[in-house]
Amino acid sequence: VVLGSYYEKAVAWAIENGITTGTGEGKFSPEDPCTRAQAVTFLARALNAKAAGTAAFSDVPADSYFAEAVAWALQNGVTTGIGGGLFGPDDDCTRAQIVTFLYRAYNK
16 A cells, blocks of 8 residues: 555555455555455445355355355345356456445445
């Protein structure tokens, strides 16, 4: 994270509030695209959201860091996946998908 960058305080806030732990080795990788798994995890953590059970997507391992967030997102209508019983956790999360996740999470 570049000191003085427009996102410096936001990243610090996200780390301090347990919304992100970064991408490993003390890095945040601000220029990298956000995956669908990361996007729903950020949102679920920001909302202190918890899930009952697991997500019914074949590409979401039950022991993954994002499993509970995806289960919460599915149970609360934030996502329906990408079709075919898949969530697409490693797919880039488009701006349209991110604002849809936000809209659905805040307008349920």
